[in-house]
Amino acid sequence: MDAAPSALQVRGRLLKAARGFLDERGFLEVETPVRVRAPALETHIDAEPSGALYLRTSPELHMKRLLADGAERIYQIGPCFRRGERGPFHRPEYTMLEWYRRDADYMDMLVDAKALLDAVCREVAGTTSLRHAGRRIEMMPVWECLTVSEAFRQWAGWDPVAAYDPDRFDLDLVEKVQPALPRDRPVVLKDYPAEAAALARCRAGDPPVAERWELYAGGLELANAFSELTDPEEQRRRFAACAAAREAAGRPVYPKDEAFLDALREGLPPCGGVALGIDRLHMLLAGAAHIDSVVPFPEE
Amino acid sequence: MYSASDLRKGLRIELEGVPYLITEFQFNKPGKGQALYVCRLKNLLTGGTHARTFRAVDKIGEPRLETKKLRYSYQDATGYVFLDANYEHATMSAEALGDQRFFLTEDAEVEVLYFNGEPIDITLPTFVEKTIVETEPGARGNTATNVLKPAKIEGGYEIQVPLFINTGDVAVIDTRTGAYVQRKT
Numbered sequence: 001m002d003a004a005p006s007a008l009q010v011r012g013r014l015l016k017a018a019r020g021f022l023d024e025r026g027f028l029e030v031e032t033p034v035r036v037r038a039p040a041l042e043t044h045i046d047a048e049p050s051g052a053l054y055l056r057t058s059p060e061l062h063m064k065r066l067l068a069d070g071a072e073r074i075y076q077i078g079p080c081f082r083r084g085e086r087g088p089f090h091r092p093e094y095t096m097l098e099w100y101r102r103d104a105d106y107m108d109m110l111v112d113a114k115a116l117l118d119a120v121c122r123e124v125a126g127t128t129s130l131r132h133a134g135r136r137i138e139m140m141p142v143w144e145c146l147t148v149s150e151a152f153r154q155w156a157g158w159d160p161v162a163a164y165d166p167d168r169f170d171l172d173l174v175e176k177v178q179p180a181l182p183r184d185r186p187v188v189l190k191d192y193p194a195e196a197a198a199l200a201r202c203r204a205g206d207p208p209v210a211e212r213w214e215l216y217a218g219g220l221e222l223a224n225a226f227s228e229l230t231d232p233e234e235q236r237r238r239f240a241a242c243a244a245a246r247e248a249a250g251r252p253v254y255p256k257d258e259a260f261l262d263a264l265r266e267g268l269p270p271c272g273g274v275a276l277g278i279d280r281l282h283m284l285l286a287g288a289a290h291i292d293s294v295v296p297f298p299e300e
Numbered sequence: 301m302y303s304a305s306d307l308r309k310g311l312r313i314e315l316e317g318v319p320y321l322i323t324e325f326q327f328n329k330p331g332k333g334q335a336l337y338v339c340r341l342k343n344l345l346t347g348g349t350h351a352r353t354f355r356a357v358d359k360i361g362e363p364r365l366e367t368k369k370l371r372y373s374y375q376d377a378t379g380y381v382f383l384d385a386n387y388e389h390a391t392m393s394a395e396a397l398g399d400q401r402f403f404l405t406e407d408a409e410v411e412v413l414y415f416n417g418e419p420i421d422i423t424l425p426t427f428v429e430k431t432i433v434e435t436e437p438g439a440r441g442n443t444a445t446n447v448l449k450p451a452k453i454e455g456g457y458e459i460q461v462p463l464f465i466n467t468g469d470v471a472v473i474d475t476r477t478g479a480y481v482q483r484k485t
Binding site: 042043044045084085086087088089090166167169170171173174175178196198214221224249 | 305326327328329330331332333334335336338351353355357
């Protein structure tokens with residue numbers, strides 16, 4: 001019997017499989033700056049300063065500028081940095097895969113994500129039946145899809161979409177909802193409270209919901225996707241609200257990315273995007289319980 | 301005061317006047333949400349455990365704790381008495397010591413933990429020797445160590461020992477787990 005592949009080999013195959021999948025479907029691999037003037041303003045994400053600039057927390061804003069400039073299908077695989085995030089599933093430096101598609105919404109992106117994971121599992125592990133944390137996970141064919149409203153009503157006893165409470169939302173998500181999610185197959189939580197939209201488009205309705213999903217597999221949060229927000233005024237309001245929340249919490253407030261807001265004003269076509277944590281996917285493929293065991297120099 | 305980002309496994313904290321030990325610790329940050337610190341806490345007064353999640357904005361008390369090395373001296377009506385060369389002494393009840401009281405041996409050096417000046421816990425030497433006072437007769441020649449039978453040590457506490465152990469033998473016990481380690485020859 002062959003020895004189990006090393007972490008280095010699994011990582012190499014994983015990157016190759018993801019690129020192969022996206023290349024074959026006409027996505028162009030791009031690179032955008034790692035040192036940026038204006039990291040995306042999010043209430044709970046802190047950027048690492050780098051001289052007078054910051055290390056990017058995600059390539060999202062620059063990739064959307066490329067879409068506004070006419071790109072139709074693009075992806076990027078590269079390092080992102082988030083200050084202070086350290087744990088079994090978090091490293092302050094990690095590898096993100098983001099892909100964006102014009103004329104697509106979040107549910108189209110879910111179809112992409114499922115096909116991508118199917119292809120990557122087959123190529124890297126030779127199977128879509130994985131073992132992680134002592135459990136078997138059937139990555140295909142069934143992905144359970146729940147709205148945030150359904151999941152919270154079932155396991156936390158309230159509906160954050162009807163009446164949002166940010167503190168209770170985070171605590172109940174971690175203490176009640178995430179532990180209750182099925183672990184033998186992937187689970188998608190979708191349609192977030194409008195207040196937790198981040199950079200997602202909101203769909204009118206009573207109540208309105210953010211067109212956003214999060215993918216979980218084996219208890220790991222693997223990917224986040226949006227129907228991207230393209231309205232410049234709404235985007236400006238959200239940046240301002242995040243800046244105010246950060247100011248009130250005594251956290252650094254980053255400059256608004258005016259070039260990005262200009263690009264939205266010029267016109268960002270309807271598009272969808274997915275951000276997928278490569279280290280987490282590697283953990284799942286390798287059956288690793290700690291993120292440190294899937295990077296070559298964990299002490300850094 | 302500690303902030304949530306100071307928390308880690310093994311840290312002792314104070315909540316509403318009660319000292320706790322963090323026995324499990326995990327950083328968690330749900331997508332786009334706030335950083336959360338998911339802990340399992342052991343109440344250092346009662347030994348009970350429960351789960352507790354802290355947020356980044358939470359401030360957590362730092363208990364006034366100190367440790368002293370004392371030697372176990374004797375047991376009397378007031379409890380278990382520990383002394384040092386300067387006649388510093390601490391008395392602890394059977395309830396506060398729990399099963400650890402069965403592993404005390406005369407003159408053994410223990411680390412006594414004080415909270416607000418009161419002794420609340422001890423750390424025993426890792427290995428202690430205890431005489432077996434009651435067990436089924438040993439199977440002669442059976443040196444297997446993977447088959448176990450119950451045996452009582454002084455004080456009546458029951459441990460699991462291999463079949464070749466007899467009443468009167470001295471067993472070395474790991475005080476962290478209460479497990480038999482070897483027979484003292």
